[in-house]
Amino acid sequence: MSKSINIVESTVVPINIENIDTDQIIPARFLKATSRDGFGKNLFRDWRFENDDENNPKKDFVLNNPTFKGKVLVAAKNFGCGSSREHAAWAIKDYGFDVVVSSFFADIFKNNALNNFLLPVTVSEDFLQQIFDAVQKDADTEIEVNLENQYIRIVSTGAQESFDINSYKKTCLLNGYDDIDYLLSMKGEIEAFETKKN
Amino acid sequence: MAKTLFDKIWEKHVVKNIEGGPSVFYIDTHFIHEVTSPQAFKGLEKRGLQVFRPKQVVATADHNVPTLNQHLPIKEELSRLQVQTLQDNCKKFGIELYGLGHPYQGIVHVIGPELGITQPGMTIVCGDSHTSTHGAFGTIAFGIGTSEVEMVLATQCLMQSKPKLMRINVDGELNKGVVSKDIILYIISKISASGATGYAVEYAGSAIRNLSMEARMTICNMSIEMGARCGMIAPDQTTFDYIKGREFAPKGDAWDNAVAEWQTLYSDADAKFDVELNIKAEDIEPMITYGTNPGMGIGVTGHIPALTEIDEKEKVSYQKSLNYMGLEPGADIKGRKVDYVFIGSCTNSRIEDLRMVASFVKGKKKADDVEVWVVPGSKQVEKQAIEEGINKIFEEAGFILRQPGCSACLGMNEDKIPAGKYCISTSNRNFEGRQGPNARTFLASPLTAAVAAVTGKVGDVREFI
Ligand code: SF4
Numbered sequence: 228m229s230k231s232i233n234i235v236e237s238t239v240v241p242i243n244i245e246n247i248d249t250d251q252i253i254p255a256r257f258l259k260a261t262s263r264d265g266f267g268k269n270l271f272r273d274w275r276f277e278n279d280d281e282n283n284p285k286k287d288f289v290l291n292n293p294t295f296k297g298k299v300l301v302a303a304k305n306f307g308c309g310s311s312r313e314h315a316a317w318a319i320k321d322y323g324f325d326v327v328v329s330s331f332f333a334d335i336f337k338n339n340a341l342n343n344f345l346l347p348v349t350v351s352e353d354f355l356q357q358i359f360d361a362v363q364k365d366a367d368t369e370i371e372v373n374l375e376n377q378y379i380r381i382v383s384t385g386a387q388e389s390f391d392i393n394s395y396k397k398t399c400l401l402n403g404y405d406d407i408d409y410l411l412s413m414k415g416e417i418e419a420f421e422t423k424k425n
Numbered sequence: 426m427a428k429t430l431f432d433k434i435w436e437k438h439v440v441k442n443i444e445g446g447p448s449v450f451y452i453d454t455h456f457i458h459e460v461t462s463p464q465a466f467k468g469l470e471k472r473g474l475q476v477f478r479p480k481q482v483v484a485t486a487d488h489n490v491p492t493l494n495q496h497l498p499i500k501e502e503l504s505r506l507q508v509q510t511l512q513d514n515c516k517k518f519g520i521e522l523y524g525l526g527h528p529y530q531g532i533v534h535v536i537g538p539e540l541g542i543t544q545p546g547m548t549i550v551c552g553d554s555h556t557s558t559h560g561a562f563g564t565i566a567f568g569i570g571t572s573e574v575e576m577v578l579a580t581q582c583l584m585q586s587k588p589k590l591m592r593i594n595v596d597g598e599l600n601k602g603v604v605s606k607d608i609i610l611y612i613i614s615k616i617s618a619s620g621a622t623g624y625a626v627e628y629a630g631s632a633i634r635n636l637s638m639e640a641r642m643t644i645c646n647m648s649i650e651m652g653a654r655c656g657m658i659a660p661d662q663t664t665f666d667y668i669k670g671r672e673f674a675p676k677g678d679a680w681d682n683a684v685a686e687w688q689t690l691y692s693d694a695d696a697k698f699d700v701e702l703n704i705k706a707e708d709i710e711p712m713i714t715y716g717t718n719p720g721m722g723i724g725v726t727g728h729i730p731a732l733t734e735i736d737e738k739e740k741v742s743y744q745k746s747l748n749y750m751g752l753e754p755g756a757d758i759k760g761r762k763v764d765y766v767f768i769g770s771c772t773n774s775r776i777e778d779l780r781m782v783a784s785f786v787k788g789k790k791k792a793d794d795v796e797v798w799v800v801p802g803s804k805q806v807e808k809q810a811i812e813e814g815i816n817k818i819f820e821e822a823g824f825i826l827r828q829p830g831c832s833a834c835l836g837m838n839e840d841k842i843p844a845g846k847y848c849i850s851t852s853n854r855n856f857e858g859r860q861g862p863n864a865r866t867f868l869a870s871p872l873t874a875a876v877a878a879v880t881g882k883v884g885d886v887r888e889f890i
Binding site (some may be wrong): 245249259273304313335407 | 440444447467468472504507553567571581583584586622654720731741809837857858859863
């Protein structure tokens, strides 16, 4: 897993569907693994294959359309709702995405993505539509995502929007730090807190 | 300054606030299960760490266990390995495990409350989104991902940003045949599957106060289905009566002290919420979902929205959803054929749910072309159902009472609904493929599910009682 993230410039894979839940991203029957690896091949499994058959891809699903590729996944609002399974973030990352763009993310998914150096970028409904339109017109449309300066840009049109991220998380992502590293450095304070609390 | 229930618990658990970022947030109780924990333990080992507070972690096997013949080794190899891995990890790290065969085994959100582990004022997490269930006791309880499971195992803390606060007041008398599942399905249908994202939700009002603890759990359970970080209800005498005498409840003086402290856990009269919603209990009908997210719910006598009632931008997703369900826009839902009935899951598998179904089906038979699975939430629920003779009623009706687990709620074990079939389910998610590839789910209350079991159709329970 690549740690740290800053500038991503790439073509995009658009899925203009709302409320994409984590059961679609990675169905429950693939959660039996005890490691974090290899979930990418089952990403959107039931949207990708007819009758669970890898030799029978569904032609109208975007991941099966060679016209669309890239490191940026773009989806309609309320992406990642439902189950807390981090496997969803692992699958998206493992498939090769570094950024997910939507107008709205479910809470737990967002945390899971950030913990895996997969950057969730929340844009306005209007900007999201501009991306879908641009990609529909030209599948080679590139998107630039700049974490340091907190903006996302459609390269061909120059349309740009800034996005929010809290400064702590931003530092973690830019430098490849985990929350757990930080929490471990807090052990003394946590113990002191416990003593006081009890 | 006036404080909300959430504020009171939150403030007691902040170890440190970070400038421009989240807080270091202390977790009292951490539940784990076989599916979302193995990678967390692996992470710990890779870093050479121990579990920081093993006594504050409780484990069970639920998601991936069979619900028939639990005394036999698990047939499916990967499932067996996952359950075995949990056992090994618990042993190695000194964590109490209520695994298969243990009298306390069951769905994680059923056993925590039933054992008295869940207590007011606590912070509780689990690698499962329905951890919000525990909020019914006046706790801050929420689901986390596996990286966060690892953090809590390692430090008993998480990095958390304080959510915004919403209060939903449900006042008045419920109509006959309307139960707590209908209340929450109604709320979600009003505010949508993302309507509470970023919020902690407190449920209040006379209709909520009048509910039993188990009914309150059903409501808090589904908070996540509208995107809420957590759901909660202020503890009261109903809460204390439920907890008293349970296995891990405080005893003697400790009990009195605990109750005195719990009685301070409520939102002050003039506490401010970012959003407040008011709902009239009288407006709620028995509810059912017709689509592929829990926000797509209607009263059983209602119709599936016509395309003209749908926002232009949402039409593609809407049509996709109805295609999946094999339903027509504008059609009635009542009278639709049902193939399977699933009564179970952490939403509705407690003893009161089973009693509710039993009292409806007593002396009746299931419809010939329907298969009915009843899956108790825990070993204790199963035991009690047998003691009360509920299993006999089910047997006579032609239902199968299975053994505890998540079962067809997520179809991870062999309990899957076949492709294209319709299942009326008391669980919490109607997502595409949730109950099995191409399975079609109608979410409803145990009563509405019971009606379908005996008639083979979606029906209105009010016509039967
Ligand atoms: S019963 Fe369903 S929702 Fe509840 S914990 Fe199990 S899988 Fe999750």
